[in-house]
Amino acid sequence: MYLVTGASGTMGKAVLTEVAKSGAPHRAMFRSATEAAKAPAGTSTVIADFSKKDTLPAALEGITGVYLVCSPIPQLIELEWNMIDACAAAAVGHIVLNSAMGAREWRKSFPSWHRRVEDKLKSTKISFTILRPNSFHQNVLTYFASSIRTQGVFHSSMGNAGVSFLDVRDIAVVAAKSLPGGEHSGKTYELNGPEALTYSELAAKIAKHSGRDVQYVDIPAEKQRQAMLASGMPEWQADALLDLQAYYVSGKGGKIDGLLEQLLGRPPITMDEFLADFAGEFLAGPEAPASVPAEAKPQTKTKPQTEAASA
Template structure:
């Protein structure tokens, strides 16, 4: 889906159809992409720039810098910005995230931001508070509520296990509708640049359910690797992470995800990608094929 950019305007127009999802919004002049160097952020940044949209990357190393833990950096990053992609680090599920998101939304309102797009986590009760804060603000907003990323197997903590030939996780037979990060980026860009998405909550998933063991088996088949899957208890997994020097916050977050989010509550597919983009979501097999072709699993663990 593509659009023709119109001249940017600092505020939304006043005409609506009475449906918050049909609010007429100006095309963004400058988009602040928080987490602009991460898995979703860098893809969104590239897509926006391909469309000729000015992008300000929000990160600690950017100029101006943006740091979720330092609210004194927020105003400079928001200055002159028309739209914001909100990716909260480490996760909306962590205690206190709602307070931070609420404070940020207030700053964005004061800065005259005309649209917000929030990346949220599917099945995360703590994240739902943040969703309500964003959708209930004075800024037309969209929530992209995502399933477990496909790219966790190739760009995050599971890649070393794939390369080593053994993925160890505290996930048994629970199924997950793994979602491709490229689909998330496409939905976010549509919400940032097109009319018709304000007020929407898009629950984005892949088109089918897989266990983690099945996902690992598909990667093995596509790469010709012998990759085993070993199930362990959550306690043993957390202890192993701690012994390897993982930060306490990371251990807590992954323990929360495996004990709460992966309890079967997300074992269903949703239509968010199709509603937002008018096309079906990418299948896990497509992701595996493309990642393997790109060399995602070439080399040795830790490379």
């Protein structure tokens, strides 16, 4: 039986959808009963919290494989370490760890936190698959759709750096395929999308699909930092974002390779396909669609911009 953690989040929800579709016996882990009530029919649920170690053994009872993900917060290291320890104690056979692009070499910010979890996992005897995805397509909705809807613009200090965005639905397919271990055991997959887009190219694509004028406005990093702080973002997060952004600005996020297609066994979802599905999200008022597929719906909960915002 598989356990999908973070099942209320952007990535975990997509993984849960895939695992449920596969028909494999599984359980989804939530922190709140309200979120657990939204699980697909046929999914058993458990309420547990990585910070409450005594809640983890029950979540792991009878579990052979775990998809492990946590919010991009500095506590992620300790929280995921707790879960790895609990998995070792419960004799879990395989963990699919949701890490991030840059964990191999970027010694700052979010990638460095993920790297510490990767190292912990590798220090155990548990078989593993590590996923290091590039920036999600879904970030465009979560972080840019609001200012596009109201002003037709989005801002960052990415310059002309290209980003090989990929879709959480594709990452979820790879995660679900990796849960049994097998040929995926011991592998670290650095996952990139099928094309590298600058933010100006992204703006042109959003304009094409939504039928409205959309501009990307490049601003100095310090101005971006001030705007983040003014929006109420904590200092640690603004600094972590800009440290990650430096990685992308150096061109490291624009890699294109065939790995994702090979793992999926089909071409990955493109930005054009993604934007065609969600074009209405960039329109204000009644033109916006009444609903979008649940597995890719942008998060409605209020959260400050995360690393996704800068990449």
